[in-house]
Amino acid sequence: MRPFFGNYVLDEIDTQLVDDYRRHKVGQSRARSAAIEAGRPLTARIRRREYVLxxxxxTTINKTIEILQTILTQAVEYKLIPENPAEGRRRRLAVPPKQAAHLESVDEIEALLQAAAGLDRQPRYRMAGRLPSIATLIFAGLRAHELCLLRWRNVDLANRKLRITRSKTKAGIRTIDIVPILHAALTDYKAGCDYTDPDDYVFPTGTGGIRDKDNVRNRVVEPVLEAADELLISKGRSPLPEGLSPHKLRHAFASILAALGTDPDTSKRQIGHTRYEFTLEVYTHDMASDPTQRVRLRELVNSTPPSTRTDEPPNTLAA
Incomplete structure (x- = not known):
């Protein structure tokens, strides 16, 4: 807001100016979208790092107007201005119905894996395990709290089985087949992990303690989403859908099971649902019905994950 309103005194800020500001932000947003679609994203350098705009x-634009309204409310209370020009629904943009966020393509899954591996290769992040964490959410369909509670005694790499022994529902207690790409990720991760006793957590904090859902979201998933966006945009592709979360990544597992031809009863049990109809309606998305995406999902499941080792060149996202 400061660049727009910075040169105005209080009594110059009226309803028309607030509306001009709203239109200005809409124009900025369209310019950023056009730049991304053209493969030349606008960037800003913050603390020696380049960020895609x-x-x-x-909702974001409306929040800035709400901040302005809060500031001007105090000015009204101090009798510096007679009324608040930022008040009222007409000063806000109409918010479209929120679409459920989910991964829409194999490209997006590959970008997440590449981004996670890239972060794991950077020692300045002072933590590892993002790649196997993301892979477990996507290729085993764990809920965030299940990921936090997972112990090595419940990861049977020899027989390629992963057991969930604590969950919120009875259906959540289940055994999941470990697909090849996840098996490779977990095997490589365990070989370099400091905590591998049977009762150790698979994805612990730096001191071996248990993570919570907020930690998974803020320290693991959010940095990977941001890095994946930058990777996709650098390749001239659209960024990830807004609103992705650890739970939304789990939705991809249903599409993967469908692509592998897993029967409905097995799919329902591995995801941890009581009704397959619910799985089909809520969790299975376009990837499961698009023939090309199904083929690519099968290929991805049977491939090897990106390397997290600093002495190996990273895999590259397909052009």
Whole structure:
């Protein structure tokens, strides 16, 4: 807001100026979208790092107007201005119905894996395990709290089985087949892990303690989503859908099971649902129905994950 309103005194900020500001932010957002679509994203350098400038949503723009309204409310209370020009629904953008976020293509899954491996290769992040964590959410369909509670005694790499022994529902207690790409990721991760006793957590904190859902979201998933966006945009592709979360990554597992031709009853049990109809309706998305995506999903499941070793060149996202 400061660049726009910085040169105005209080009594110059009226309803028309607030509306001009709203239109200005919409224009900025469209310019950012156009730049991304053209493969030349706008960037900003913050603390010696280059960030891609993503378009604003209506909710984000409205929040800035709400901040302005809060500031001007105090000015009204101090009798510096007679009324608050930022008040009212007409000063806000209409917020479109929120679409459920989910991974829409194999490209997006590959970008997440590449981004996670890239972060694991960077010692400045002072933690590892992002790649196997993301791979477990996607290729085993764990809920965030299940990921936090997972212990090595429940990961049978020899027989390629992963057991969930604690969950919120009875259906959540289940055994999941470990697909090849996840098996490779977990095997490589365990070989370099400091905590591998049977009762150690598979994805612990740096001191071996248990993570919580907020830690998984903030320290693991969010940095990977941001890095994956930058990777996709650098290849001239659209960024990930807004609103992805650890739980939304689990949705991809249903599409993967469908692509592998897993029967409905097995799919339901491995995901941890009581009704396959619910799985089909809520969790299975376009990847499961698109023939090309199904073929690519099968190929991805049977491939090897990106390397997290600093002495090996990273795999590259397909052009």
């Amino acid at each position: 993503r378009p604003f949503g209506a």
